[in-house]
Amino acid sequence: MSDNWVRVASASDVPEDGTLLVNLGAEPVCLYNLGGKIFATHDTCTHGQASLADGFIEGEEIECPLHQGKFHIATGKAVGAPCTEDIRTYAVKIENGAVLLKE
Ligand code: FES
Numbered sequence: 001m002s003d004n005w006v007r008v009a010s011a012s013d014v015p016e017d018g019t020l021l022v023n024l025g026a027e028p029v030c031l032y033n034l035g036g037k038i039f040a041t042h043d044t045c046t047h048g049q050a051s052l053a054d055g056f057i058e059g060e061e062i063e064c065p066l067h068q069g070k071f072h073i074a075t076g077k078a079v080g081a082p083c084t085e086d087i088r089t090y091a092v093k094i095e096n097g098a099v100l101l102k103e
Contacts, residue, residue, distance in 0.1 A: 005093055005100040012097065014038055019062070021053035024101050029090060031099060032057065032073050038092050039073045040101055046078065046085035 008022040014033040021043055022029050028043035030053045041062070043051050050066035057063075061070045061079060070080025076089040091102040 004103045005095075006103055007098045008101050009099045010097055011038060011094050011099050014099065017057055019053040019055070019057065021051060022099075024090070024103065029101065030062070031092075032062065034060065034073065038094060038099055040090040040092050040099075041071065041073065041076050042088040042090075045069060045083065046087050047083045052087075 006024060008024055009020055014020045014031045016033050018033060020031040022031055029040050030043040032039045043053055045052060045064045047069050048066055050064050052062050054065045055062045060073055062073050063070050067082050069083030071087050072079050076087040078084050078086050093100040
């Protein structure tokens with residue numbers, strides 16, 4: 001892992017109160033737009049093979065589409081069963097309209 005910032009999307013591509021699946025190298029990452037602020041977590045649920053980008057945003061949380069486990073988007077904390085393992089989050093920077101993630 002390096003300290004490089006990598007462009008993964010345009011900020012305008014992430015729908016308001018929605019998600020966008022992107023790739024950071026080989027890793028699938030889910031971007032979230034919460035009231036105009038962009039967050040990023042790993043896209044694969046820590047409970048199983050489900051894409052959080054297909055999940056449902058509820059306030060500050062994402063609900064997994066497979067078994068309805070929940071994570072706090074900003075911190076990655078597992079906050080709803082059956083998820084018990086936190087999900088990785090990524091530092092996000094917006095520059096000239098682009099979403100940059102730290103590798
Ligand atoms: Fe996400 Fe089971 S795969 S809650």
